[in-house]
Structures are given as structure tokens and as C-alpha cells.
Amino acid sequence: MDQDLRGRIEREAETAALFNALKHDSDAQVGAIMGPMMGENPEFRPHGDEIPGVVAPVIERVNGLSVAEKRDRLEALAPELLEEIDAEDESDDRPLPDLPNVDSYEEVRMRLAPNPNGPWHLGSARMPSVIGTYKELYDGWMLCRFDDTDPETKRPDMNAYGEILDAIEYLGFEPDEIVNASDRVELYYDHARNLIDEGGAYTCSCEGASFSELKNAGKPCPHRDKDIETTRAEFEAMVDGEYESGEMVLRVRTDIEHKNPALRDWVAFRMVDTPHPRPEAAEYRCWPMLDFQSGVDDHEFEITHIVRGIDLQDSAKRQQFVYDYFGWEYPELIHWGHIQIDAYDVALSTSTIKELIANGELDGWDDPRAPTVASLKRRGIRGEAVVNAMIQLGTSSSNVDLAMSSVYAENRELVDDDADRLFFVRDGVEIPISGAPDVAEPLVHPDHKDRGRRRIPVGDAVSIEEDDRPAVDTRVWLKGLGPVRYTGDAFEFTDEGIEIVREEGVDVIHWVPAGESVPLRLRTIDGDETGRAEPGVRSYVSDDIVQFERIGFARIDRHDDAETVAYFSHP
Template structure:
């Protein structure tokens, strides 16, 4: 997909384009709507043990059935009597009917009743569950990072276990920590809906790692080595021992203490774990446990240290000392467990249960899901910051109005397969739509221009002749929410593609039917039947007088335009739906002549 400065997307649901709007529903579509609505209403009523609500099922219904969207103005009228019929049934009838229409949805309910609410497999040996997320604090999290806390947090809730966050920040050079990232990551975890039981920073624990290295040396399980890397690699690959391998523990201990005291330069000496020099996997042969790094750690408390543990040593020690029972890690890190098991054997420890999974991939973004790549784009000015809507970060999704729960549910549904899995943003959006739709008021936004091109707009102003002085569209498809009033003086603004040919009519949603005559919109006495007959398209609009200049920030770039006057009455963080466009989050309200800023969430 192209982003700002390129060709805008044209797939259905794009904020820049849309499919044709029709308000004539044939019998086939009506039957499909009724059946889908009945399934959703039955499921909703049984899940919550209460009456189904039209507003609660409209979002999922439209999200899961894109073909229904062009009949948006008629759907609620079809759904309402279906919901009423469902609510007139007793629970046994509802369950029997759902089993007839959608047995898989009934099975889903039964799994929830049995406590198996998630798509995650049971953990082995789960008498006690204590799991950890071990982020490298080199920047705020991108979307892929959410999978680990989502799954760990879900398992914690299932088994009444513990969730540890341990910052693996023992590489102050190549994966240099960002001091702001520690709190930023904890904020991201809170956004996802979880609170760690314990938070650790590995850079606070150097003395603990040193003590265990000393013990390992005393057992003859480690040795100091000054071989150049290429020379050692050649020996290792040929299954030949390094000449330092047989030095006595006393000499190794003395040299290791000199490492701790900073008496060696970077690359001059390492401490290796003694494994099997003829192991069939060369990557496991006498691996490095500690190395020298000249670059000071950015945290003041750790800035004096120069002898740093490698991740496999540090993580293995911490997992044991913090009582971790189950580890989830990428399938590409299988060797880590095997390296650490050598250390565990020396100390007589039991290794935790390990679950390996594949990577999660997201195709919805042009920007790679890489912390370093995102940081580079921010530094170069290609992105405004970590919460730029074009960035695949949790901060961006949060600013767009995506609930953390929607992300967690989508991640959990991916399971723990060892294969790489694709996260569909449509799944996140469908989850979020279900969470916000019932509370999101509707509003009109007429797009005027898209940053970088002329794919939308400019907005067209048309005088109104002989029309009412106000419109009263519904606040929400749930009619119980009432109606909003939009004053109309002399003219309205509509999007360029909605202007009908001379002599043709359109229906201004919530206002009525107008005919395009001599460059003006002449109000007619036609009633809603002209829409139902398929003769007239329904469009959104705003009054020319009092419209609020508005910027909508999207994954495609910024869209400017005008919102109906009432939008200025909302507060930052309020969620609304721009009719025929999608859900948005109010970001900042206008001050003086400034524009109101919103963030596009999803269709």
C-alpha cells in the first residue's frame, strides 16, 4: 500500500474512497441480513445472559459482512424486528436456534462456559505458572511486541499465575537502551490491560551474574579466552578445543576478576561456558557468557560496568532466580534453551517448560515492524513520532482509538503455532468496532483535500433553496439515543463526487431530498420512498455556515475538511463515527481559528 505522498488506497473501506451507496435492498440481501443478525443477536444474548441490543450487533454485523455496507441506512430497520424476536425467546430456545443456524458459534459459547475462552493451548505442568516478558528497552513497542504480553497476561488470568517484566538491557552498545523506553514499554503493557507482578532491570543485577559466573568457574565450567573471534570460530567449527580451555580455575578466576575491574579492552577477553566442543551443533560449542564493552551504559547506576553478560547467560540465570516456570520464545531462538541447559546442568537446576512460536507478521503497514527502522524514520522526519498514524506502533494504535483489548484478543486468536502467522488488522478492527460502536455517536465530515494529492475534494458549496432551517439526523443507529440538530442557513458543503448531475436528486442524510438545479440544491417534497425505490442516493454533508475545519490523520496521510458544528462539543479521546467514512478519535479541539484534529481508527 502507498502512504502519504503516494497513490491513495482504493480498496473498500479506505478513508479516501468508498463504494457506491445504495438504499434499495433486494430480497436476497434482506434474507442474508436477517439470518446474520439473528445469529449475532442469539450469540450476544446468550453470551451476556440478557436481551440483545441493536446497537451492540450492528458493528460486528457490518464488519463481518462488507456486502451489507452499501445498504447502511436500511440495515437497522431490518435488524430491529429480528432482535425483538430473539429477545422474546427463552434461553433454551435461543440455544437451540443458534445450534440450528450456526453450530460453531454455539460451540464457542460452550467452550467459554467450560472456561476455555481462548485459542491458546493448555500449558504443560501448570501446577504453578510464572512467566516473563523480557523486552530490550531500545524503544517503545511496535505491534508485533504485543503478542508476548497478550499471551502471558491471558495465561496468568487462566492459571492465576504471575507475570514478570524483565528488561534485558545488558548490551549498552549494539542494542543500546533508550532511557525513555522503560516507562514507555510499561505504559504499553498497561494499555494492553495488564499489570506486571514484578519489574526487573537486568542492568541492576550485574553482581548477581558475576557471582554465578564465579561459581561456574570454580566448578570448572567456564574459562577465559583471548582467541581472536575468527581463530576461535575456525577451531570450534572443526571441533577442536581452544588452547585456553584447560587453564586451571584459579587462573580463570583471576582473569575474570580483571575483566570485572575493567582491565581489558573491548574484544580482548571473554568468558566462555565449557560445553561439548564436538557437539553436533557448532553454535552450542563453548559459547560466550561475558564480554568487555567500552561504551558506558546510559543508566547512571550501570554506567561504571565494563564486563557484561551475554543474553543467554543473563536470561538463564534470571529465569531460575525469579522462579520462571514457562518460557515463550521465537522458534529461531531454540539454541538459546540448549545453551542455557548446559548452565542449568552445572548448577543442578530444572529447566523451565519452553514454548516456541513463529513470528507474527502484519502486512498493513509500509513501515517495517522494526524498532530501529521506526526510529530512523522518526529521526529523518519521515514520521512525526512514535504515535504517527503511519507507524506500526502501539502508541499509534492507542492514539487512533484502538482499545488494547482489541489487540490482545486478536493476538490470542493467533495461538502459539511454530509457523509464522499473519495478523490481520481487520481482526483488530472488528474487535475494536464491537467494543466502541455502541457508544460512538455519528457525525458528518466532508473531506476537502488529502495531503499530497487531489484524490478527494475539494468540497463543493451549494446554496439551499426552500429547505428547512435545520436537519435532525439520528445520534446513533439505536434510535433510543435520540437525534442531533444541525442548523442550515443558506448553503451546504458536500464532497465533489456526491454532487449529482444537473437535474438529478440526492438525499442529504437527516435533512431531505434536494434536486441539483442551476447550481443550487432545490429542496423537494419527496419522502423516503424515493430512497427505498433506488432512485436517489443518500449522502452526508455539513452546513457551509458554522462547519468546523477538521484534520483527520490517517495511515494514508492527513485529510482535511469540515465537520458538522456539533463536533466542537466533544472532548479529546471521545470516539465517533464519521458517516460513510469510519470511526475516529477526537484528538485536539480547535483553539481560536485552529482546526479540530481527529485520528482515523478504522472503517
């Protein structure tokens, strides 16, 4: 082996070893270096027996360098490889991958496409969380398009339009434009007419079962070859409402022998007898199917990137036939898997939640037991916490699980500093107390002593939780008040120091005055809990977030004559 070849082998080995060590934050290994190096440099292969002896000392020398020295050396040898490592490190900090082919577009334009058949369940929050974040990352543009062209099967809920916009605002985003697809029906008709003229669609009066049998056999229906003039006339009759539901459809002409039967001559328009609930759209009877309507709108609004569920992969393939007829460029696609959410007994289903509300099993969409965006908002969980947890899931095509504990952890970071502390005793037991100070003065917030102390009158008796009742002749420390000994009938104040907690392990428990405490109902994901809170709870107003010590964070909802109502956020 001549010196020139040896030098090139050493240089390639050093570069590969530096890259391998920095990328994986570990020592480079001969086996990991040899294979790629020999593959990329075929001229080395005749010297395969000698090369390990040349490479081994190079790798040993690289492994002896500090990280800073490795970086400096790789920057000198192959700066582009160092940039690649740094780019990967940066992307690791951002769970959302880069959008594909962004440089091909003047502006990133994305869309939310909610069906307003009900307010959003929690899984629905993933779409605005991700798309809104992408909009911010790329300084892009975001459309909210209500896909409300199904007046029957997924009948729009008139309240849902506003409730969905409220949910988007709660999550921290604002669409650049808001449209209702049901306002755009005439546009869809015009595109259908153009498609007919292109030979890309035909009217069909086959019964559904008959057409399915032909389609599955890869055979055309008898209407497939009718002339354009007839198709056009029959489509205009559809537009004029001259057919009843199921009597006539407009089909996109695709490949009747396509290997995927779902793509064979799919329905673009059908007749619906049920009037649309929006008065502006109630006159229409000929409605576009979602694949046609959505495909047209994505083109008209110049959408560049679509994020949708992996179960909608066939939608893109259907729409591609229309795009090909018109010579349109299809947007970039990201398909993600389904999301599963723990902690709830109620399914992530709009129809299921509606049924439970109708049956009286849930109080409404903001019932704490409901897995909905409205419920999280009423529980005092910030939209930012939901977004942060959602984007951590990324955009994988695999199904993903969202642990509510991750939402709670994000929210805790946001609210802990501002949440004043209070005592709340659930269904407590009342115990007389003697010898104690008249007033307890626990800190408003243990980490912010400058916010002062709250004053709690003690009275002649206190309430504690049943599980905290000590054994007879045992001491406990009433938080913010001091030490007491339980006689079996009463608490007797002992006036000992805090060292009995630190050195002797005396339990610290929370309490409320039996006389001046406030009845409070805490609404939780597992049902309501009742008890009494310290009197200062009445000074907080609706939407204030507090922490009930040893229980968790809660949002003050309202003060009724009989009780205060709070919604439990999380521990």
C-alpha cells in the same frame, strides 16, 4: 464366531462409532471404525472376514440416533470418551492451548522480557497479550524484566522503559514485579564465579575470527584447559574493567564437538567500553550476554513457563548447559513463529522506525502510519481489541499473519455502541441550497434513539464530497435533512418522503453546512485528509471516539485554533 465374541465386537464397534460421530459431527464410517478397532483388539483379527458384517448394522443403528441420544449412549458405555470430546470442544473456544505440565507447579510464573531499546512496535504486543492472558487463565504471576545488559548494540532508550510499561497497561495487564537486569549485574557475577568453580567456564582472549575458525572445526582454543585459579583471576580483572572491548571474554564450556556449532563454548560475558545510559549501571564494563543473564534470571524468579520466538531455540539449548552445571530444572518452553502484519508500508522493526522518525518521515512513535502500539492507542483502538486479535493467533511454531482487519473487527465491537455519529466531508465542494429547513436533526446514534438528536444549522450552502455530486436534475437525500434536487447550480429542497430512498433508490449522502462547519484534519495510516466537520465536533474532548458517517471511527485528538485534529481508527 461365538456369541460372547460377537457381543464384544458389537460393543467395541458401537463405542467407536459413537465417539467418531460425535467428535466429527457427522455419520460414522465403517472404514474409520475398523482399523483402530482391529489394532486395539488383536483377538478380533482371526475373524477379520466376518467382522464387517457384524459392525455394519451397529454403525447404521448409531447413525440413526440423534446427537442427544448418541451422547447418552456414549456416556453409558464410555463416559471418559465423552469427557474427552467435551474437553476438545472447550479448547476449540480458547485459541490458546493449555500450558504444559501446569499441575507440576504450585503457581504458573511467566515473564515478559522486553529489550528497552525503543517503544514497542505492534508485533511486540503479542507477548504481553498471550502471557497476560495465561496469567489470568491460571491465576498466575507475571514478571516484567527489562533485558538491558547490552549498552552498545541494542543500547537502551531511557524513555522506552516507561513507554513499554504504558503499553502493557494499555493492553490491560499489570506485572506483579518489574526489574531491570542492569540492576542485577553483581548477581550475574556471582553465578559466573560459581560456574568457574564448577569447571563450567573459562576466560578466552582469542580474536573472534580465530575462535570461530577453531569452533567450526570442532577444535578447542588454547585457553580451554587453563586452570580454575587463572580463569577466576582473569574474570575478576574483567569485572574490574582491566580489559578493553574485544580483549577478553568468559566462555561457557560445552561440547566443542557438538553437532550444532552455535552451541560450542558460547560467550557468557564480554567487555563493553560504551557506558550504560542508566547512571546506576554506567560503571560496569563487564556485561553478561543475554543467554547467560536471562537463564540465571529465569531460575532466580522461579519462572515455570517461557514463551519465546522459534528463532531462539538455540538460546534454550545454550542455557541448558548452565542449568546442568548448577543442577537446575529448566522451565517449560513454548516456541512460536514470527508474526507478519498487513496494512502498513513501514517494516516491523524498531531500528527502521527510529530511522524514519530521525529523518522526519514519521512524526513519532504514535504517528498513525507507524506500526506501533503507541500509534494504535492514539488512533483510539482499545488494547482489549489488540489482545483479542493476538490470542486468536495461538502459539503455533509456524509463522502467522495478523490481518489488521481482525483488530478493527474486535475494536468495532467494543466502540460502536458508544460512538456518537458525526458528519465529516473531505475536501468538499460547496453547493448553495434553497427551501430547506433551517436546522437538520439527525440521530446521535441510529441504534440508540434515546440519546436524542443533534442540531445542525443548514445556512445558505452545504458542502458534500466531490464523488457525491449528483448529475444535473438528479435527486439525493441529505442525511438527517431530507431530499434535494441538483439543478447544476444549487440544491433545491423537494420535501418528498423517505420512500424515494426505499422504493426509488435515491442515494443518501452526508454533508456539512458550508458556513458553520469546522475545519478538521483526519490523520490516517495513508496520510492526512482534510475537510470540514459539523459544528458539534467541537463539543467532544480528547480521547472521545466518534464515527464519521460513511467514513469510519475516529478518536478526537485536540482542538486547535485553526482546526480540529482527529485520528482515524478504522472503517
